[in-house]
Amino acid sequence: MKITRIEAIPFAIPYAKPLHFASGEVHTAEHVLIRITTDDGLTGVAEAPPRPFTYGETQGGIIAVVDGIFAPALLGLDLMEREQIHARLARTVGNPTAKSAIDMAIWDAMGQALGYSVTELLGGYTDRMRVSHMLGFDAPAAMVAEAERMRETYGISTFKVKVGRRPFQLDTAVVRALREHFGDTIELYVDGNRGWSASESARAMHEMADLGLALAEELCPADDVLGRRWLVQQLEVPFVADESAATPAEVTRELLGGAATAISIKTARTGFTTSRRVHHLAEGLGVEVVMGNQIDGQLGSLASVAFGSAFELTSRRAGELSNFLDMSDDLLAEPLEIRGGELIARTGPGLGAVIDPDKLARYRQD
Structure with missing residues (x-):
């Protein structure tokens, strides 16, 4: 269950109705799909929703830190080395949403490997x-x-x-x-x-x-x-x-x-x-x-x-x-x-999330 690939895929989906609140407003969900692949063919997924006005993260920033720092630090680790994974992510200050999506994608893949839901x-x-x-x-x-x-x-x-x-x-x-x-x-x-x-x-x-x-x-x-x-x-x-x-x-x-x-x-x-x-x-x-x-x-x-x-x-x-x-x-x-x-909550192994390839192809921005 070793991590062989970590992808950060930007996508954008408009909101049917803009959301307005005291710290800002949102018209489009400019998020990042995190996809983690293991050497035994499992794929874990999670969503990273940046909130620049709250945590300072942007879509581009999440992609940069995942591709440039987090992926190289985690490739080759086993999914069960959770404390080692957490420690390596923690060496970088900030970037909470990028770290969290990686963590959740790992739990998704781990659940699939063990045959249990994340819940x-x-x-x-x-x-x-x-x-x-x-x-x-x-x-x-x-x-x-x-x-x-x-x-x-x-x-x-x-x-x-x-x-x-x-x-x-x-x-x-x-x-x-x-x-x-x-x-x-x-x-x-x-x-x-x-x-x-x-x-x-x-x-x-x-x-x-x-x-x-x-x-x-x-x-x-x-x-x-x-x-x-x-x-x-x-x-x-x-x-x-x-x-x-x-x-x-x-x-x-x-x-x-x-x-x-x-x-x-x-x-x-x-x-x-x-x-x-x-x-x-x-x-x-x-x-x-x-x-x-x-x-x-x-x-x-x-x-x-x-x-x-x-x-x-x-x-x-x-x-x-x-x-x-x-x-x-x-x-x-x-x-x-x-x-x-x-x-x-979805039953079955992991999060029970299946990404529609056609929708991803339509909304991805890379």
């Missing part, structure tokens, strides 16, 4: 997760209409509302419109992508105190150390650290420093290996976890549900698994389906 290899707690859908910036009526469509079409009843605009009343009006329209039949939480200051966040959360929010995520920057702690201390809902806590060390810092009381795990930025370490850390510290989304395509969402369904803690809350619905197409030969508000 089974990781923990095998369940085979499905409830789905949370992200609502990007728009007018209240439009966001209510989108939520209604998601509930009627896919049975989704948990919604993450992007906030962080100024004035903050633009966003509090949206959340209030959603609650008034749906009543208590849906679960709501907000994500600011660091768009507000601590004082703006406190005022906004005070205005929404009667709306029964489940969580608040990254309302203000973690770099505003004292302001963030001051904010978290007065909230009555868990405060989720997302982009401010992408590594186990950062998770420890944010939680023990009082800057967060819950954690978002995104397999797109921590793969399966580091995501598992973050999960165990959160479990040991007794904090809640949300499975987040890096605006993944179907392959990335398949990886998220594979990990999230593997553990009791990560499957407890609805996972952010529906962003692929906003894409005009995808690469999987067998598309994912959300039914009854749930997404089921």
Whole structure:
């Protein structure tokens, strides 16, 4: 099971509807397909979705670091040498999405070699997760209409509302419109992508105190150390650290420093290996976890549900698994389906992902 080839294939698929949030906007999924081949003919795949405005990675940067640094460092290693692989990737600073896609493709190939799904290899707690859908910036009526469509079409009843605009009343009006329209039949939480200051966040959360929010995520920057702690201390809902806590060390810092009381795990930025370490850390510290989304395509969402369904803690809350619905197409030969508000992890060895060669040929950019 030795690694003989690592490919980084750029592809671009337009979004049917642009996504808008406090840290930027996305019109096209300019992602990278990572494909790892072994000497016994196995092929593992994963998706690397760069987010330049969050982690500084670009499509070209991912290809360059994979081709120029990571592939030469890993070729010849056995799939089971996971700690050696992790150590060699860790020698390079940053590049979380590139590292994570390589890690997940290795787990995919390893599952195929051993005859187990990735979910089974990781923990095998369940085979499905409830789905949370992200609502990007728009007018209240439009966001209510989108939520209604998601509930009627896919049975989704948990919604993450992007906030962080100024004035903050633009966003509090949206959340209030959603609650008034749906009543208590849906679960709501907000994500600011660091768009507000601590004082703006406190005022906004005070205005929404009667709306029964489940969580608040990254309302203000973690770099505003004292302001963030001051904010978290007065909230009555868990405060989720997302982009401010992408590594186990950062998770420890944010939680023990009082800057967060819950954690978002995104397999797109921590793969399966580091995501598992973050999960165990959160479990040991007794904090809640949300499975987040890096605006993944179907392959990335398949990886998220594979990990999230593997553990009791990560499957407890609805996972952010529906962003692929906003894409005009995808690469999987067998598309994912959300039914009854749930997404089921694929059975069979590895991730159960088969790339459609015709679609890859259509959308690849090299």
